[in-house]
Amino acid sequence: xxxxxxxxxxxxxxxxxxxxxxxxxxxxxxxxxxxxxxxxxxxxxxxxxxxxxxxxxxxxxxxxxxxxxxxx
Numbered sequence: 289x290x291x292x293x294x295x296x297x298x299x300x301x302x303x304x305x306x307x308x309x310x311x312x313x314x315x316x317x318x319x320x321x322x323x324x325x326x327x328x329x330x331x332x333x334x335x336x337x338x339x340x341x342x343x344x345x346x347x348x349x350x351x352x353x354x355x356x357x358x359x360x
Contacts, residue, residue: 291342292352301339308332 293301309332312325338344 289341289343292347293338293342293344295342298339298342301335301344305332305335305337305339308335 308328312329312332315325316329
């Protein structure tokens with residue numbers, strides 16, 4: 289598995305993923321878990337995993353690499 293996201297993108301994904309996880313877990317702690325909250329928690333966990341391994345399967349499917357995601 290080749291890394292296809294950069295360091296800054298990775299840090300953003302981890303931060304956003306942890307934020308989504310914290311929000312959904314807080315909502316599920318107060319109420320009965322709904323389908324939407326479970327979906328948000330799974331998406332947050334996916335973003336954290338993508339950030340840790342520096343790999344995004346969607347970018348690979350679209351044929352993008354690190355050099356195309358840089359702002360010049």
